[in-house]
Amino acid sequence: MAIVRKVKPVERFSVTRERILDTAIGLFSTKGYSGATTREIAQQAGVAEVTLFRHFTSKEKLLEAVISHYSAIPGLKSFLPKALEMPYEEALVGMADMFLDTLVQIKDWIRVMHAEVQRSPDKFIAIYHSFLDELLEIFASYFRELQKRGVLRNFDPDLGARVFHSMFYCFFNMEELLGRKKYRPTDRTKAVREFVSLFIRGTLATQG
Amino acid sequence: MAIVRKVKPVERFSVTRERILDTAIGLFSTKGYSGATTREIAQQAGVAEVTLFRHFTSKEKLLEAVISHYSAIPGLKSFLPKALEMPYEEALVGMADMFLDTLVQIKDWIRVMHAEVQRSPDKFIAIYHSFLDELLEIFASYFRELQKRGVLRNFDPDLGARVFHSMFYCFFNMEELLGRKKYRPTDRTKAVREFVSLFIRGTLATQG
DNA sequence: TATCAATGTAAGTAAGTACTTACACATTAA
DNA sequence: TTAATGTGTAAGTACTTACTTACATTGATA
Known part of the structure; x- marks a missing residue:
């Protein structure tokens, strides 16, 4: 948490966002959507639970964000x-x-x-x-x-x-x-x- | 529920058990373990929630029963x-x-x-x-x-x-x-x- | 007829859930 | 210096969850 504050404020927002996404995909994938709780995601990401909701408004929207954020197209085409x-x-x-x-x-x-x-x-x-x-x-x-x-x-x-x-x-x-x-x-x-x-x-x- | 009562009492127990198992595997498979609730399983199986717990004591044990009950070996060997x-x-x-x-x-x-x-x-x-x-x-x-x-x-x-x-x-x-x-x-x-x-x-x- | 096993009804408990609100704090930009 | 931004703390709401307890009901059996 203190870690995040040391980052440039312009980057701070996106850094926090990414930390939450990173933790969320890990927990969703092992515990399932219902099994993963917003509290645990926030704790593991090192942010306050309310910060999670400020970024993604709801758990369901967090899931959607997770899915679209990591659906990278493989470098296979090249x-x-x-x-x-x-x-x-x-x-x-x-x-x-x-x-x-x-x-x-x-x-x-x-x-x-x-x-x-x-x-x-x-x-x-x-x-x-x-x-x-x-x-x-x-x-x-x-x-x-x-x-x-x-x-x-x-x-x-x-x-x-x-x-x-x-x-x-x-x-x-x-x-x-x-x-x-x-x-x-x-x-x-x-x-x-x-x-x-x-x-x-x-x-x-x-x-x- | 009334349906179950018309069955011979000797068979009644296993009939109820099977109804719960049938419903449980359906809900576990679509909603996940945490997403499926004991209330919904009982309702869909047409039994009281307490009956579910009398048969399986806990949700976790119900899951184990589901898994071992349906792991039938395929008739492929024959x-x-x-x-x-x-x-x-x-x-x-x-x-x-x-x-x-x-x-x-x-x-x-x-x-x-x-x-x-x-x-x-x-x-x-x-x-x-x-x-x-x-x-x-x-x-x-x-x-x-x-x-x-x-x-x-x-x-x-x-x-x-x-x-x-x-x-x-x-x-x-x-x-x-x-x-x-x-x-x-x-x-x-x-x-x-x-x-x-x-x-x-x-x-x-x-x-x- | 009395007993017993399997169920139902109903009420409740303790804990957890997603999500909200209000306020304080730090950092940067104007 | 001031205002804005991103965050934290803390308390709380309304709801749901797994699971329990006590008691009534049904149908077959002894």
Whole structure:
């Protein structure tokens, strides 16, 4: 609290705001919307509870602010042109790694969205799935281009994108969100390589 | 309430218990543990709130009862021997369909577990992942057998099982849990066929 | 007929919740 | 010096929550 006062007053407002948002997303993601209390958020953020309400007026609006503040678009899009100039397998490994890193970064946001979509679907389904569409389109456009070049066979690129997405999202979901890495962790590098290999070559023996 | 009284008194106790459990899992899954209230659960179940506490003593114990009551093991295991006598592609489609049906059946249980693993990991991580291990082992043992027979090439069967699992779990997760089917539904039959095809043949063009 | 088990009704407790109001304090800009 | 801004402290409101207690009611059974 005293800490905040030492900051330039112009920045003070936004610093306080960010501190509250940072604490809020953490508590919302672990305790759920109802389970997280405004008192605890304020305490952990090191501000008075009334300050929280002065910034966000209500708990519900704080949640909305949290969701829109952390829905950063992944830097995956910028990787696409590079990927097109790499060998297929190498590109897939790179995309997978980048994708997993992104997911870990927005872990809490995903957790919150997952819970909120159940609680008030009308409010959050569109937000979440437009985010997802953007992501899937990155993968799909990559596959479409490689199909044009004749590198890939003629599968549905949108469903292909979903398979690629599934493998790594599910890995992230298990290890990070469902705590498998605390239970029986899986070697990420090994998994990525094997997943990519399966995605490229499939499972069948007698080919080529 | 009057309805319950017409039931044989021997059965009455378990009927009431089940009604409460049925309502509880629905409310826990949509509103979260803190968001669901014992009053609402009792009202929706058509019993007095005090009856709920006479059956389960506390809200926390009700949650535990809910989780253990609905963690039914899927009938997938019994499909395995049949699958081994079917053509590979047909078997995979069958397993996928069965898996998706199972997931839809235990949808609420999965939702609750997903939330509770965040809230109190120590209590629920082991439960969830031992359930998952059992599931993955079914897939893995199938792949292992087909590798022995020389039908499949030599990939890691455990990671192969995770890829197979991922494709369909993620489909379920998106469509059912995250409400994509209300936003832009995907044709399940088509998706299953394409996913299986990709899993068998991979994405690469120049093979065979 | 009397007993017992499962339920209901009703009232209440103690604690917590989101949110408000009123006032004081410090820092900066006019 | 004064005014404005962002914050803290403190008290309080109206409501909800999980859970309890005491007593009445029902239906089957012994």
